[in-house]
Amino acid sequence: MAAHSVVCCTSRVCRFALVVLLLHCWSAVLLRGAVIEEDGFGNLHITTTTTTTTATGIAEEDQEEWSPSSSHSRVLVNGVDVMAQLVAAQRQLRSRGRFVKQLCRDHTVDVTTVTGLGQEGLGKWRNSVLAPNGKVYAMPIRSPHVLIVDPDTNAVDTTTITGFSTGQAKWTGAVLAPNNKIYAVPADATSVLIIDPATNAYNASAITGLPPGDSKWADAVLASNGLIFGMPNQAASVLIIDPATNASDTTTIPVAVLEGGNQWYGAVQAPNNGKIYAAPGMQTAVLIIDPATNTTDNTTIAGFPLSARGHLKWRGAVLAPNGKIYCVPQDATSVLIIDPFTDTADTTTLGGLFPTTSKWYSGVLTPDGRILGIPDHANAVLIIDPIANTTDVTSLRVPPNQFGWATGLVAGRNRDKVVCVPYGHQAVLIIDLVCLEYAV
Incomplete structure (x- = not known):
């Protein structure tokens, strides 16, 4: 006869195990x-x-x-x-x-903390670069100084790198090279400006002999092959700079010159195909550069209206997390969306923006995936949401101005602000990204 054993469950653990067993045995x-x-x-x-x-x-x-x-x-x-x-x-x-x-609501946009940066309307600085030391370096157009902004202390420095002329538009687009030096492409200058943020020393004589002329190149892109490509404004070619050797090339990639200049701005390299896409200023097509073959294409994404002299349709370009490139409108009434996967463009999804000129100067991608258009003459920051396909031109207002800001960078020890350098304004524009989530 089989023996039957009886287990006495008295411990707390045992009772808990029994409850679990019951829960597994019965659904309720x-x-x-x-x-x-x-x-x-x-x-x-x-x-x-x-x-x-x-x-x-x-x-x-x-x-x-x-x-x-x-x-x-x-x-x-x-x-x-x-x-x-x-x-x-x-x-x-x-x-x-x-x-x-x-x-x-009252503190997301700040134009009062960092002020007193010279007379308005002179076109003082343009492109800026975030250096490894955490500071923002703004390239001098007509200012005699490089502007250095410390985003953690809001301190500015216009005396360390100085002594440039004020009569010409010297340098514009700039990038941080793999050697941790900043390279700025020339507008009217005939040399490349090289800045070493580690020592705050500059060199304007290492890459010289570039052709004379006004507004030759605009923005610059550091390609994945380590070369820097300067977008042609009034120049007859793309500028190629090798920061490893400080060599320059103005003959390999020629382009047709549009009378009046202002050809292409705001370039971005697409990660899916490695090509560089530059937004059309006055031009009727997107400029596509293939760094692997040093060839250009200005027929695939074309058909935009020719702008009047001095009027740019789009200026800044930003690569969004969805892989598309969003071009910020200066005079256009819509955001230009470039899809590098299909080489197509969209000017209708984010349209209906007001038709005034010189609205926004450039764009910056925030950590939450939105794009901010930096105001030139506009009275508000442009907020682009690539996920929702919406724009907002009312939430982040700035004081009325005729001379605004050029470029903005996400900066700060905690990447919690956007620092916008003044193109013609007397103050640095600071956008608080922590407050941005609550204000919008």
């Missing part, structure tokens, strides 16, 4: 009117005998008045009413959120 367990149930997705539901809309919907804004009483089910853990604590925590978070939003 009834405990004094309350039901503990596991659904098909593995979620655990505890249903009390008294269920009300108020008790089950406490996350909604209209449940502010919920309070524990005999008419509401309560969940007690070791005597603590966790439902009441959850409601209290939600109320506190909503209250703090409203306070922060109100506070940020």
